[in-house]
Amino acid sequence: MANSEGPVGIATTDEITLEELQLAARNHGMPLEGLRYDVTPIGMHYLLTHFDIPEADEASWIVSIGGRVRRPFVFSVDDVRSRPVVTMPVTMECAGNGRARLHPRPISQPWLSEAIGTAEWTGTPLRPLLEEASLEDDAVELVFTGADHGVQGGIEQDYERSLSIPDAMRDEVLLAYAINGQPLPPQHGFPVRLLVPGWYGMTSVKWLRRITAVSEPFEGFQMDAYRLRQEAGDEGVAITRMLPRALMIPPGFPEFFERKRILDAGPTILEGRAWSGSGTVTRVEVSADGGVSWADAALEPSVGPHAWHRWTFGWTATPGEHELVVRAADDAGDVQPLDQRWNHHGLTNNMAQRVAATVR
Amino acid sequence: MANSEGPVGIATTDEITLEELQLAARNHGMPLEGLRYDVTPIGMHYLLTHFDIPEADEASWIVSIGGRVRRPFVFSVDDVRSRPVVTMPVTMECAGNGRARLHPRPISQPWLSEAIGTAEWTGTPLRPLLEEASLEDDAVELVFTGADHGVQGGIEQDYERSLSIPDAMRDEVLLAYAINGQPLPPQHGFPVRLLVPGWYGMTSVKWLRRITAVSEPFEGFQMDAYRLRQEAGDEGVAITRMLPRALMIPPGFPEFFERKRILDAGPTILEGRAWSGSGTVTRVEVSADGGVSWADAALEPSVGPHAWHRWTFGWTATPGEHELVVRAADDAGDVQPLDQRWNHHGLTNNMAQRVAATVR
Numbered sequence: 001m002a003n004s005e006g007p008v009g010i011a012t013t014d015e016i017t018l019e020e021l022q023l024a025a026r027n028h029g030m031p032l033e034g035l036r037y038d039v040t041p042i043g044m045h046y047l048l049t050h051f052d053i054p055e056a057d058e059a060s061w062i063v064s065i066g067g068r069v070r071r072p073f074v075f076s077v078d079d080v081r082s083r084p085v086v087t088m089p090v091t092m093e094c095a096g097n098g099r100a101r102l103h104p105r106p107i108s109q110p111w112l113s114e115a116i117g118t119a120e121w122t123g124t125p126l127r128p129l130l131e132e133a134s135l136e137d138d139a140v141e142l143v144f145t146g147a148d149h150g151v152q153g154g155i156e157q158d159y160e161r162s163l164s165i166p167d168a169m170r171d172e173v174l175l176a177y178a179i180n181g182q183p184l185p186p187q188h189g190f191p192v193r194l195l196v197p198g199w200y201g202m203t204s205v206k207w208l209r210r211i212t213a214v215s216e217p218f219e220g221f222q223m224d225a226y227r228l229r230q231e232a233g234d235e236g237v238a239i240t241r242m243l244p245r246a247l248m249i250p251p252g253f254p255e256f257f258e259r260k261r262i263l264d265a266g267p268t269i270l271e272g273r274a275w276s277g278s279g280t281v282t283r284v285e286v287s288a289d290g291g292v293s294w295a296d297a298a299l300e301p302s303v304g305p306h307a308w309h310r311w312t313f314g315w316t317a318t319p320g321e322h323e324l325v326v327r328a329a330d331d332a333g334d335v336q337p338l339d340q341r342w343n344h345h346g347l348t349n350n351m352a353q354r355v356a357a358t359v360r
Numbered sequence: 361m362a363n364s365e366g367p368v369g370i371a372t373t374d375e376i377t378l379e380e381l382q383l384a385a386r387n388h389g390m391p392l393e394g395l396r397y398d399v400t401p402i403g404m405h406y407l408l409t410h411f412d413i414p415e416a417d418e419a420s421w422i423v424s425i426g427g428r429v430r431r432p433f434v435f436s437v438d439d440v441r442s443r444p445v446v447t448m449p450v451t452m453e454c455a456g457n458g459r460a461r462l463h464p465r466p467i468s469q470p471w472l473s474e475a476i477g478t479a480e481w482t483g484t485p486l487r488p489l490l491e492e493a494s495l496e497d498d499a500v501e502l503v504f505t506g507a508d509h510g511v512q513g514g515i516e517q518d519y520e521r522s523l524s525i526p527d528a529m530r531d532e533v534l535l536a537y538a539i540n541g542q543p544l545p546p547q548h549g550f551p552v553r554l555l556v557p558g559w560y561g562m563t564s565v566k567w568l569r570r571i572t573a574v575s576e577p578f579e580g581f582q583m584d585a586y587r588l589r590q591e592a593g594d595e596g597v598a599i600t601r602m603l604p605r606a607l608m609i610p611p612g613f614p615e616f617f618e619r620k621r622i623l624d625a626g627p628t629i630l631e632g633r634a635w636s637g638s639g640t641v642t643r644v645e646v647s648a649d650g651g652v653s654w655a656d657a658a659l660e661p662s663v664g665p666h667a668w669h670r671w672t673f674g675w676t677a678t679p680g681e682h683e684l685v686v687r688a689a690d691d692a693g694d695v696q697p698l699d700q701r702w703n704h705h706g707l708t709n710n711m712a713q714r715v716a717a718t719v720r
Contacts, residue, residue, distance in 0.1 A: 015375030021384060021460060022619050025472050028388030033412045041545045043403030050616050052393045100381060112385050152616040185401045256410050256512040259382050
């Protein structure tokens, strides 16, 4: 029943503990002005590493496919690179994005709104490798094991997550070895990682070492951890695809410490990005009065089938204090809530973003 | 008298405010396992941005040299690239590194120990450009102005810092346009930045737009902010070069939340990096008993004249709880203190690193 990103429960104050800060100093979000780029520049994409970034030697790196398969085999990174090449932009978000804005706050990696990014990934489709291994008829899931190792919830483990066979067989699921046209940096899973477009980031196992077909649903720690629960003991529901979310580039310029925004009166263009892993984004709305009244933003085509859309909104800024709000909806019927939908682990929080701005 | 990284004073509790977390979620340190690399991989180097990362168009980017010069001129990024090329590894640290470990805690960007990195920078020496501009005899400093704009300490400003003429004329001072062999990513100062090896990072102005020779010492906000003061009203002392510091790669593997280390009993090699901008690192010492007894680590030659040294230390880990400590000394006579040297802005804190480890 532990939380994958921190099993220590619920905060009793709004202030952040030293342990949470330790995580925030290691992991990092994408500064929201990074929303201006179709593809997030290298180094700006969000990162969450549960344990340590492992040391990796590409030349000797071997990935195995085994378990309930008829033809287990191993392959090198060169083998992966010699296979058909796919390059595509993919928007990825951490399942815990927004956690630190919940009241009370589930204690773990304390994300605000920045745990996102869109990278251009290069890899090879996973499915042909699974076909070559020939899954046994009783195989129901594939377990992906990374080289990152540590203790979480009292359990020593390699980081491991599973996918159902149909989910793993989807065309867009890749073994990726490059990002934005260059080899993966260590922190993004060098030399090879899983990439599952549309899903929250915990599924895209980095530093991939093993793919194991299993005949029973995998119940490892990280499966239990990423479930939507109201209380610690609930059975909960597994988290899979990203809910819709829109974020805006905070307009004007900031005050250093509070990050409050200052801008000049007059016509201005608000802009940002919106995405959903559960469907297609159909609408982005903006409010300049804290959510009392709303108007539609202009929504551009997505950067790719699994990547975000740019949106823009013309706003005539009038002197005074304003609260800007943006929310997205998708064709799966989800719309971002204005108020929190609290859960015990602080996962899939897609409450609408609010930005305080002073117009002068 | 405001603090450049947060003018709001001194914390009354050990917990971190939401405003500090906002900064920690934008800016980021280098996970300490990154100490294994001579040159920090792209995206792992620490980053502190006071305001927003500006949008920049390289083709139209112009830098001006003016003020107290006989031949003011402007130059493009292509002009910079057509000049003599220097590539060198440089270790850079934030002046506020370690701030969040002070008691009481100066409130600002809450760094623990990770605000460091060593990049391989490519650029052209600044001095020949200054010689072409021909400084007037009354010029005493050069002011470097970035494109990052905001409010700090109640003052609207472009980010600006100055250097004395002798400091700016040093061979190693560069206008840099590449990092680790690729164009600067936006967050590192694209398309061109100042690089002042040996100094804390605030001096290496990113997104460089103007170089202005002045006949009086520059008294802009960011000069006042980076001074060592015991109280807010003190005159204080300007901060310049990095004091010596050693850091270790936390050994073994981590527990996710507390980041406490676990390792097996037996012989192991502790390793890390040490640097100083004030002199040459002459000694690194390790204690495995919380600082009671010390032994010398083996110190390798530095990665470059302005970059860190690797150090190693053979340790026979015995079962139980240990506190590992490391400290460096340099030939300028500085040695890292075991206890804090508190100052009002939480700057140049080079207290020795302590790592708790459980040996099993």
